[in-house]
Amino acid sequence: MASSNDYARKILNSPAHAEPCLVHSAKQILRAENWVFLTGKSHVEYRKVLNGLFTRKALGIYVGIQDQITREFLKRWLDEHTADPTPKPIMFTCRDLNMVTSLRVFCGSHIDDAGAREITQKYWDITLALELVNFPLPLPGTKVYRAIQCRKAAMKHLVSAAAKSKIAMASGKEPECMLDYWVRAMEEPGYKGRKDFTDDEMAMVVFSFLFASQDAMSSGLIYGFQHLADHPDIYKKVREEQDRVRGSNPDRPVTLEMLDEMPYLRAFVRESLRVKPPVTMVPYKTTKAFPIADDYTVPSGSMIIPSFYNSLHDPEVYPEPDVLNPERWLDPQSSANTNPKNYLVFGAGPHKCIGLEYALMNIAIVLADAITMMDWDHVRTEKSDEVEIIATLFPKDHCLMTFRPRASA
Structure with a gap:
């Protein structure tokens, strides 16, 4: 276990000596040929293509989808709490919101509602199978077996979505999602990457994005709700910023330009993720003897785990590291900003x-x-501050909340 920042970064930046292995069954679940398991030049070249899917131009397409789906879900939450105002855990409601959002951002209308529901309902099996300690063989009835069946079901929908996207772009339609943007980008005159991605390859990429985003993003969002409710002063500042940016129109759709005008919210999100990082460590495996220190060489084939928590709670970089303080990110010269x-x-x-x-x-x-x-209000329990690790971090009580329409604009 590498607990210092220097050792953690050395592992993360030594692809010639170590590669991410996640858990023993990861390659069985995600498929060994998935791009996330590539190393060296092949990984670099593949990543160059995928980087284009997260440019500001691409994000500008996604933001409208995210905003629309979010509003639909929030209205549903309000209706549910109006009908039954008792506190409810938000863990799975946040997960459902994130999954539907990601599927629409990645695949648009190329996956129908039934397909999105099937993936959403089954995906929890993948999360459970990717816990660090699990029975590793995919025997019927095991977590790994159920996760593989989930992956197969999801891939059918994703492969179909990739094929439909290619047809839509060939007919001249405008891109409405990530798959469309990817297909259209490959047609651009200046494009220099691969153009022969199969439907299956594109589906595997989307599936890996779901895997990478779903649990971590859900953890971050749940703690975001909890941290705001537990810090009324921060809650007030975030709301005041929203009222200023949106003016007299609370229904105004969010754009990238509007997000640029929300420095306090962005600082809060960064700080909330620092205090409760969704992922505190990532197992790596040495591919050959790794001279990590002058006096120690990690043997080939060993698991070596860079830990992130100490780096994110270093008191020299983050004074009072356990205190949620978004202001530390607003000063360009702060130790937080000068020690990225x-x-x-x-x-x-x-x-x-x-x-x-x-x-x-x-x-x-x-x-x-x-x-x-x-x-909203956070209903605290004796487990509110305890952490449950299910692939990523979650409050042990799954974060009990009550929601109600905003009292005043």
């Missing part, structure tokens, strides 16, 4: 999270729309 190497929420090195801007944007949009549309 410590902010390992999204990892580092060649396998750093490719969709970090998408994840930050999605959490920000949900919290921005929520604080504009409604009020």
Whole structure:
């Protein structure tokens, strides 16, 4: 276990000596040929193509989808709490929101509602199978077996979506989702990457994005709701910023330009993720002897785990590290901003999270729309501050909340 920032970063930035292995069954669940398991030049070249799916131009397409779906879900939450105002855990409601949002961002209308529901309902089996300690063989009835069946079901829908996207773009339609944007980008005159991606390959990429985003983004969003409710002063500042940016029109759709005018919200999201990072460690496996220190070489074939928590709670970089303080990100000269190497929420090195801007944007949009549309209270229990690790971090009581329409604009 590498607990220091230097050692953690050395592992993350040494692809010649170590590669991410996640858990023993990861390649069985995600498929060994999935691009996330590539290393070296092949990984770099593949990633270059996928980086284009998260440019500002691409994010500009996604933001409207995220905003629309978020509002639909928040209205549904309000209706449910109006009918039954008792506190309810938001863990799975947030997960459902994130899954539907991601499927629509990635696949648009190329996956129908029934397909989206099937993936959403079954995906929890993948989360459970990717816990660090699990029976590793895919025997019927095991978590790994159920996860593989879920992946197969999801891939059928995703392969079909990739095929439909190619047909839609060939007919001259405008891109409405990530798959469309990818297909259209490959047709651009200046495009220099691969153009022969099969439907199956594109589906595997989308599936890997779901895997990378769903649990981590849900963890970040749940703690975002909890942290705002538990800090009324921060809650007030986020709301005041929203009222200023949106003016007299709370229903105004969110755009990238509007998000640029929300520095306090963006600082809060970064800080909330720092205090409660969704992922605190990522198992790596050495591919050959790794001289990690002058006095120690990690043997080939060993599991070596970079830990992120200490880096994100270093008191020299983040004074009072356990205190939620968004202001630390507003000063360009603060120690938080001048030590970006410590902010390992999204990892580092060649396998750093490719969709970090998408994840930050999605959490920000949900919290921005929520604080504009409604009020909420966190009902604390004896387990509210305890952590449950199910692939990523969650409050042990699954975060009990009450929602109601906003009292005043």
